[in-house]
Amino acid sequence: MLRILPVSLVFMATALAADLPVREVILYKSGVGYFARSGQLAPGEIARLDFQATDMNDVLKSLTVADDSGAPIRGLRYDSSLPLEQKLADFPFAIEDGQKLSGFLDHLRGARVELKSAAETLAGTIVSARAIPETHPEQDMAIINNQPEREQLILLLDSGDLRTVDLDAVSSLRFEDSTLQAELKGYLATVAQSRSKEKRSVYIDSSDAKARTVSASYMIPQPLWKSSYRLLFGEKGEATLEGWALVDNTTGDDWTNVHLAVVSGRPVSFISKLYDPFYVQRTTADVENAYAQAPVVYEGSTKESASGGGMAAANGRALGAFRKAAPPVPPPAAMTQSVQVEAAESTVAPETQTRDLGDLFEYRFSAPVTIHKNESAILPFLQQKIAVRKLLIYSESYGQNPMSAAELTNNTGKTLDGGPITVFESAGYGGEALMNTVKSGDKRLISYAVDLGTRVGTEEDSGDEHILEVHANRGVITTKSSQRETKTYTIRNVDPKPKTLVIEQPIIQGRELQSPKPAETTANAHRFEVKLAAGATETFQVVEESSATGTTSVTSFTPDVLVAYVSQKAISDNGRKQLQQMVDQKGRIAGVNESIKQTRSEMEEVTQAENRLRQNITTLNSVSGQRDQVQTWSLQLEPEEVQYKKLRDQAATLDKQKSTLEADLNEMIVKLEF
Numbered sequence: 301m302l303r304i305l306p307v308s309l310v311f312m313a314t315a316l317a318a319d320l321p322v323r324e325v326i327l328y329k330s331g332v333g334y335f336a337r338s339g340q341l342a343p344g345e346i347a348r349l350d351f352q353a354t355d356m357n358d359v360l361k362s363l364t365v366a367d368d369s370g371a372p373i374r375g376l377r378y379d380s381s382l383p384l385e386q387k388l389a390d391f392p393f394a395i396e397d398g399q400k401l402s403g404f405l406d407h408l409r410g411a412r413v414e415l416k417s418a419a420e421t422l423a424g425t426i427v428s429a430r431a432i433p434e435t436h437p438e439q440d441m442a443i444i445n446n447q448p449e450r451e452q453l454i455l456l457l458d459s460g461d462l463r464t465v466d467l468d469a470v471s472s473l474r475f476e477d478s479t480l481q482a483e484l485k486g487y488l489a490t491v492a493q494s495r496s497k498e499k500r501s502v503y504i505d506s507s508d509a510k511a512r513t514v515s516a517s518y519m520i521p522q523p524l525w526k527s528s529y530r531l532l533f534g535e536k537g538e539a540t541l542e543g544w545a546l547v548d549n550t551t552g553d554d555w556t557n558v559h560l561a562v563v564s565g566r567p568v569s570f571i572s573k574l575y576d577p578f579y580v581q582r583t584t585a586d587v588e589n590a591y592a593q594a595p596v597v598y599e600g601s602t603k604e605s606a607s608g609g610g611m612a613a614a615n616g617r618a619l620g621a622f623r624k625a626a627p628p629v630p631p632p633a634a635m636t637q638s639v640q641v642e643a644a645e646s647t648v649a650p651e652t653q654t655r656d657l658g659d660l661f662e663y664r665f666s667a668p669v670t671i672h673k674n675e676s677a678i679l680p681f682l683q684q685k686i687a688v689r690k691l692l693i694y695s696e697s698y699g700q701n702p703m704s705a706a707e708l709t710n711n712t713g714k715t716l717d718g719g720p721i722t723v724f725e726s727a728g729y730g731g732e733a734l735m736n737t738v739k740s741g742d743k744r745l746i747s748y749a750v751d752l753g754t755r756v757g758t759e760e761d762s763g764d765e766h767i768l769e770v771h772a773n774r775g776v777i778t779t780k781s782s783q784r785e786t787k788t789y790t791i792r793n794v795d796p797k798p799k800t801l802v803i804e805q806p807i808i809q810g811r812e813l814q815s816p817k818p819a820e821t822t823a824n825a826h827r828f829e830v831k832l833a834a835g836a837t838e839t840f841q842v843v844e845e846s847s848a849t850g851t852t853s854v855t856s857f858t859p860d861v862l863v864a865y866v867s868q869k870a871i872s873d874n875g876r877k878q879l880q881q882m883v884d885q886k887g888r889i890a891g892v893n894e895s896i897k898q899t900r901s902e903m904e905e906v907t908q909a910e911n912r913l914r915q916n917i918t919t920l921n922s923v924s925g926q927r928d929q930v931q932t933w934s935l936q937l938e939p940e941e942v943q944y945k946k947l948r949d950q951a952a953t954l955d956k957q958k959s960t961l962e963a964d965l966n967e968m969i970v971k972l973e974f
Contacts, residue, residue, distance in 0.1 A: 319339055319347075320338060320349065320514065320515075322553055322554075322556075323336050323338050324336035325555060325558050325561070326560075326561045327524075328569070329563070329567075330568070333522030334519055335517065336515065337517070338516075339514065341511065343511060348502070349504075349516060350499055350552075351499070351500050352499065352520075353500050355500075355521060357571050357573055358518070358520050358521060358571065359520060362518045363517070365504060365515070367514055376503070376504060377505070380577075393408060394407075400451060402429035402451035402453065402467060403429070405426055405453055406429040409426050409427065411477060413425075413473055415465060422457065424455035424457040424458060427454040427456050429451070430451070431450065431452075432450055433450075434448055434450050451468065453465045522548075522550070523550060525548075526546040527543060527546075527564075528543075529542060529720065529721040530721070531706070531708075531721050531722070532645050538688075539706075541686040541712070542646055543682030543716070544680055545680075547677050547679060548676045549671040549673055549674065549675055555670060555671045555672075561664035561665065562662070563660050564661045564663075565661060566659075646680065652681045661739075665679060682716075687708070688707065689707040691705045691800050691802050692754060693745060694756050695803075700756055700757065701752055702751050703749065704750070704751045705748070706723070706745070708735070708746060710738045710741060710742050714740060716738040719734075719735065721733045721734070723749075730748060731748030731749035733746035733748040754793050755794070756801075760786070761785075761786045763785075767781045767868055767870050770865065770871045771875075772972045775969040775972055779851075780847060780849050781849075783847075784843060784845050788839060788840070789803060789839065789840040789841075790839050791832060791838045793832040793836055793838075797834050801829070801832055803828045803830060803840065804825045805825060812844060813844055815843045858886075863883055866879045866883060871974070885961060885964060888961050889958060889965065896954045899954060903947040909940055910937060910940045910941065916933055917933050917934060
C-alpha cells in the first residue's frame, strides 16, 4: 500500500500554546488601538499572539510584556517575513509534496529510529528505504507496473543484523536523536504556519518550572471610532446632549468582557518598517595577511559618573519598569445620570469615567463590554444638560434664507469629540448638523435647517480712493491708498416672533474692518449679531477699508501729475517743496522747448524762402533779357542767409540750455527723498 508522508507527524510537535485573552481595548483617532492581554502560563508552556502580517510593524514598535511575579521575560520570538522556500532551506532535509514515507526516510540514512508495530518494538539505524510493487510470479510486466507498492525500511539493529521492516505494519516511528526530532518539528511548524499567508505570530516562552500570569500590550491599526450625537430641546428651551460611540471589532478575536475606552484627540501615529529584514550593501575588502584579528577586550571602569548608577543602573531601572508593568485598571464606579426631558430622550444611561489627558480626552466605559469579532457596537458615553442658545446664521453663500442654528457652549466638563448631531425639537426631528471636536469651556455654532421665515438681501458700495501716504526714494514714489467698501444687509423677518441673526462675513485679505465691532471673529470670518423684531425689516451695514500700495517713477510724471501730488495732504512739507522744485524745473524745460520749437519753425521758413529764390534764379538764367531780375533776387539771398545762421546759433544755445536744465532735473530726481 502507498504511504504518503502525513502532516500528522506533528504528533512530534510542540505543546498547545497558551491563550492570552483580550482584557482591555483603547481606541484612538489616529488609526490605531491599544490592546492589553493577560493569561495563565503553565510550566514550560508558550503563549502565542496572532496578528495580521500588515500589523507586525506596529506590534514590533509598541509591544511590551510583563510577568506578575516580577521575573524577566527571556524568550520573545516572532515569525520571520522570509519566503517559505528560504525558511526551509536551513533544514538538513526537505519534504516534498506527495513524497512517500520511504523516500523521506531514505534521505535520513544513518539516523537512529525506534519503530513500534503490533508484534514488536525495534530500534536501529536507517540503512535505506524503498518502495517496491507487490508482484506474483505469474504476472507479466504490464500488470506489475500497475500494482500497488509496498514500502520497506532496512535497519541495522544493535545486534549487527540487517532487518527489512514493512512500513505498513509500523504503528509509530520516533527518532532517537533529539536534535533531529526538534528539526522535524520545526520544519512541520514552519510549513503549517505558512498556510496562513496573512497571519504572523509572536511567541512568549516560559523558562520557569511553575505557572505564572503573563500580560502583553501593543498597538495595532484599527478603524477610527466614531461619535454620534443627539441634541434634544425641551419645551422650555433647555437642551440635553447625548453622545454615542460607534466601535468596530475587526481584529479576528472576540472581545469578551473587556475594559473599553475611546479617546478623542489627534496623537501622532506612523508606520515604521521594522518587520521586513533590511540588508545593506557592504564593501568587499581583502585582508592584509592570513591571520585573523584578535578580539578587543575592554577594561571595566573604576569610577562612575557624578550622577551615579551609570549605564547598569539605568538599564536596571528600565528593566524594573518592564517587570512591574501596571496591572489593568479596575473598572471605575458607574456614573449614572437621571435626566427627564422628553420621551425622545434615550433611557440608556451612559456609564463612563472621563479623564483629561492634555491634548487627549478619554471616555472609559465602566461596565465590561463584549463585542464579537466582525461585529460593531454603539455605546452611550454622554448624556447631560448643555448650555444652548438658539440662533439664525447667515452667509452670502446660503442664498436668501439663513440657517436655523444653535450655539453650543461646552459646559459638560468633558471634551466633545467631533461627529454628526441629530437635532430634535419638541420630540420631533429638527434636522442634522456636523460638529468638530470641542474642548471643555469652548463653544461652537451648528446649523441644522433652513429658516424659511427670514429673508436676507445684500448690496455693496465702493467709495472714492484716498491717498494715505506718499514716500519717495531715488526717483521712485510709493503711494499707499485706501478705499471704503460698504455692505448693506436688508433682513426681513416674516415670522411673528423675535429672532437673533448671526451674520458671518468672510475676511478678505487686504481689507480692514472699520465698523461695527463683531461679536466674534474666526480665522476666516467676522460674526455680527442682529436682533430681529417680530414681522420687522432691519438693515445692517458693515464697513471695511481696503488698502493698496503702488510705485511709480517720477521721470514718467507730467507737470500736471506732479502738481496733483504736490496738492496731496499726505505729502510732507519737505516732499512738497522738492516736488514743487521739480514742477518749476519742468516748467523751465517746457519754456525752453517752446523757444526751440519757435526757432526751428523760423529756420524752416527762412530755408523755404531761400529755396524759392534759388529756384527762380535758376529758371530766369535760361531766359534772355532777365539779367537784372536775376541780380535783384541774388542780392535778396544774402540777408536770408544771415538770418538763418542767426537762428541756427540761437537753436544751438537753446539746446545747450535744455540739456543743462534736464541734467539739473535728473539730479533732483536722484536726490528726491521724503
